[in-house]
Amino acid sequence: MSKEALKIVTIGGGSSYTPELIEGYIKRKDQLPIKEIVLVDIEAGKEKLEIVGEMAKRMVKAAGLDWKVELTLDRKAALQGADFVTTQFRVGLLDARVKDERIPLSHGVLGQETNGAGGMFKAFRTIPVILDIIKDMKEICPDAWLVNFTNPAGMVTEAAIKHGGWKKTVGLCNVPIGHCSTASEKLGIPEEELFFKFAGINHFHWHRVWDKTGKERTAELIDLIYGPNQSEEDSHLKNIHNAPFHYEQIKDLGLLPCGYHRYYYIEDEMLNHSIEEFEKGETRAQVVKETEARLFELYKDPQLDHKPDELSQRGGTHYSDAACEIIASIQNDKRTDMVVSTENNGTITDLPYDSIVEVSGAVTAHGVEPYNWGAFPPAARGIIQNMKAMEETVIRAAIDGDYGAALQAFTINPLVPGGTIAKTLLDEMLYAHKDYLPQFAEKIKEIEKNQPETVNYVDELMKSN
Known part of the structure; x- marks a missing residue:
């Protein structure tokens, strides 16, 4: 793209994550010729939109920028002339997440935001809305890019591309960012000197790592992170219990797992921990509601003009900054190496050609060019094919x-x-x-x-x- 006056629209603009989004734009002010930022929400989110919107204006002003920041409940009006549309909404707000967690757990079944019954119901609520947004975009801003980080990101992105027909969609997740930093810390090698290759689907991917000499370090990292007497560090995943994987299983697999694989590889321990939280009235959704309430009290401070440190406790830190980098990379054809949800197109041979996968790739002006992965070993192939079939069935039911x-x-x-x-x-x-x-x-x-x-x-x- 070469447009010199960008308009960026955020649907779900009243989110507690918005200050990180604004911070990300400010960090890239020399890469993004922004003219206007529009934060959109619904009537139920009006109060939060006004609070976080005023803070966004303070942040832009403190940075010495002349960007126009607008707040609105009129989505169609907001989309007029949009170049990029980001989505970070939660249908039913956090009360819906409480139900997604508590109802399954009351039966001794895992309740979680993007996995199991809760994840499927979040998709049921969300997919019709993303398709409605795309319907508006086709009429109002047919050339805009859609950057989705509404969960469950993989299924929402697949619905947008395959069923909404919006090819200019990129989905993203913050989880790979933490895994990259963990690898860097464990090896004592700067992140920029390592090469990462991720492959799978959202919240269900694996990865391999090489250093700048061309040597693969995956097996070494498995020993360093999951081996005997090692203290596994997944502190970047604030929203899931940090239970240890079985070292022998990961060693046999030969791939570094996503933190969310705990729900499948050590399901009993994760379930028992979730039930304990449920019985104490401390499910993750209830904790997040309290955290978010504190954040919005901070955001009300007329002197606050920067992202507070407390936002990192919310559980989705780095999402918004990653969205900003995708926009900057498309705008400037930077070809940034990122992990995104995009069309498979043969990248993973074990999954349908037209499915949406979460893989490493270069983000270019024309979209994502994924890095070829090939086939998974049988232990990974079987479970990911099952998970993809489940996703496809969820999407069909949602529509x-x-x-x-x-x-x-x-x-x-x-x-x-x-x-x-x-x-x-x-x-x-x-x-x-x-x-x-x-x-x-x-x-x-x-x-x-x-x-x-x-x-x-x-x-x-x-x-x-």
């Missing part, structure tokens, strides 16, 4: 409101027990999220009419929230 497809997705997902429990959970969560699932309206009416025990159970459970 069509197909109850059978939703039940199929619950059955496929490794973190949800099949049979009666899968159906029970599905019905309870459909009812719990009824305000945000219009595509399932008929089924939800049926549940309300014929399953009073489901309705009563959920109502009583959420009273204790």
Whole structure:
């Protein structure tokens, strides 16, 4: 791109992450000829939008920049003339995440934001909205890039590209950033002197590492991070329990796992920890609500004109800065090496050609050029093919409101027990999220009419929230 006056629109502008986004733009002021930043939210997020929006204006002013920062609840008006659109919204706000976690955990099943039943329901709520946004973009700003970091990022990005037809979409995640810094620390080698190759799907990828002499350091890192007597450090993942992997399993695999693989490789320990938190009324969503409340109290300070350190405790630190780098790399054809969700196009031979994968690649003016990975060893191939099939089924259910497809997705997902429990959970969560699932309206009416025990159970459970 060569436009000299950029307009960047953020949907979900009232997010607590927005100060990091503004900081990222300011850091790249010499790379991004920004004229206007528009922060968009919905009526329910109006108060937070005004608080964080005023702080964004203070940050821009303190940086000595003349960028125009606008706040609006009118998405269509905001999209007029947009060059980049970033998405960081949460349908149903944090109360929906509380339900995603607490309802499964009440049955002894993992409740988590992007994995298991909770992750699937976040996709059910989110995918119709991203497709509606794309519908507006096609009419209003057909040349704009969409940078998505709304979770579950992989499924949302796949829906945008494959079903919304918006090829100019890039999805991103902050997790690989922490894994890169851990490798650098363990090897004692600056990050810029290492080469990383990631491959998989969002929150379910593996990676390999080489140094500047061409020597692969993956096996050494497995020993350093996961070996006997080593203290594993995944402190960058604030939102998941830091339980140790089984060294022998990772050694046999020969690949460095994503931190989220804990939910699959050591499911029992992760589940037990989550149940303990649930019983104490301390699920991650409840903790995040408290953290976010403190952040917005800070943001109200008329003297605060920089991102506070406390934001790093929110759990998604680096997301926004990565989004800024994607924009800068596209704008300037920087070809920055990043880990993103993009079209597979043969990069991973074990997954469908047209699927969306999370891989390393160069971010260019024409999009992402992924680095070829090839095939996975059987132990990784089997589980990732299952996970991709689950994602595809979730997306189909989210778009069509197909109850059978939703039940199929619950059955496929490794973190949800099949049979009666899968159906029970599905019905309870459909009812719990009824305000945000219009595509399932008929089924939800049926549940309300014929399953009073489901309705009563959920109502009583959420009273204790």
